[in-house]
Amino acid sequence: MSNFAQTFSSSLGKKLIMSLTGLFLCTFLVVHLIGNLQLFKDDGGQAFNAYSYFMTHFPPIKIISYLLYASIIIHAVYALVLTIGNKKARPVAYASYKGEANSPWTSRNMGILGTILLVFIVVHMSNFWAQYHWGELPYAKYEVSLTDPQDVKVTPIPFNASVAEPAHADYVDSQAGKKVLIAKDLYKIVNESFQQWWYVALYVIAMAAMSFHLIHGFRSAFQTLGWDNNKFVPLIRFLGVWVFGVLIPLGFAAMPLYFFFK
């Protein structure tokens, strides 16, 4: 076996993969949250739909998105491989085992929390991501007056199988004095999805699972990298609990709740 293959099949190598993919997914969450804050803008989805088009068509972001899909798969597959190894390492279970006496609940349930997240990601992506790419999506036309940015005219273009799909357009019509955007109306799909209570509930539960997953996962990733400098550990722990464990899950959970109660 080459040195490279040997490194990544060792216990510490596999942990390194978990750590790096996990941290990459954490950075994605920050970008995803900031971008999606545009859902809260009350502009009929203009900003969000323009952003959706940009995120799916700008080449550098496309490359990063493939890295992201790969990270999700690798993180899940390695977690499965490691878990199988861990189960094999203790073939006979203890009759009495007091885990709560020596370790936090989150750290002992990363697999369950991760599985909830994986199910959520599949549902989430098939509903929005797959819909956006291959689904039968309505379009929306936004006409913004150049002299008064508050003057916006929104025209929904419902999906119609018998007519050719409208082309995405983003241009300035100086004769009419308008800025025109024709884009896939993902905002509408988001709005409609979050009218169903069970869908909102799934999102909120998944975000709770993400909170617990990251409270342990974020600082754990740095420990695996061997980054336990006393100067940085308090900062890492603070970020892990308050940013990745509280702020980000709350921000995401607020989105379905906002549309449900709007």
Added chain:
Amino acid sequence: MNLTLKVWRQKNAEAKGKLVTYKAQAISPDMSFLEMLDVVNEDLIKKSEDPIHFDHDCREGICGSCSLHINGQPHGPKHAITTCQLHMRSFKDGETIVIEPWRASAFPVIKDLATDRGAFERIQQAGGFVSVNTGGVPDANDIPIPKVIADEAFNSATCIGCGACVAACKNASAMLFVSAKVSQLALLPQGQPERYRRVQAMVAQMDAEGFGNCTNTGACEAECPKEISLTNIARMNRDYLTAKIFKEEEV
């Protein structure tokens, strides 16, 4: 004190074991846990039954022989002690105590509560040593070592290799033990020549023995009778990744 014991009885490595209930009667609260087992065993011998097999040696908390998973925790409910240092006053009269061996595929049961911890020896043999040239005796304090470094190395060196870290870990991972053995030498000047070969060899042996993988739960650190800290695992990870990815040092 009168107690009910549920003890794991297993004839040999191949046999299937089970929990058997025993009564421990007229136990003094000042007895150690092992002395309590001695009393139970004397009863069993008088009844010409097979006594309970368990590991023990120094009985003063320095050898690492005594093991026992007591009521769901290695070395029982108290912090930073071995089973021989656990006294019966830590239990209530009439309590039921479940006693099991360390559970790990790398620590096969020899008999009853005694396990074969030879895996730890083989990990040590793989790299847990320094090579010293023979010759004249060097002067004391010839090699300057800062106090903090010496102390940190000593903290790692207090590991007695009892295996409580493996027993406590939900994944039966041996990383706390291995990292302590890597650290005690990696921190000192004498350990530098073999530093990066050592960490690779010991981790490879740890994996070969079939221990699980660390998920940073911290259970090992909490249950370690010598309070070996998780910093050691971070240090081992650092050295291992340095050796494998940045330095390309062959084993």
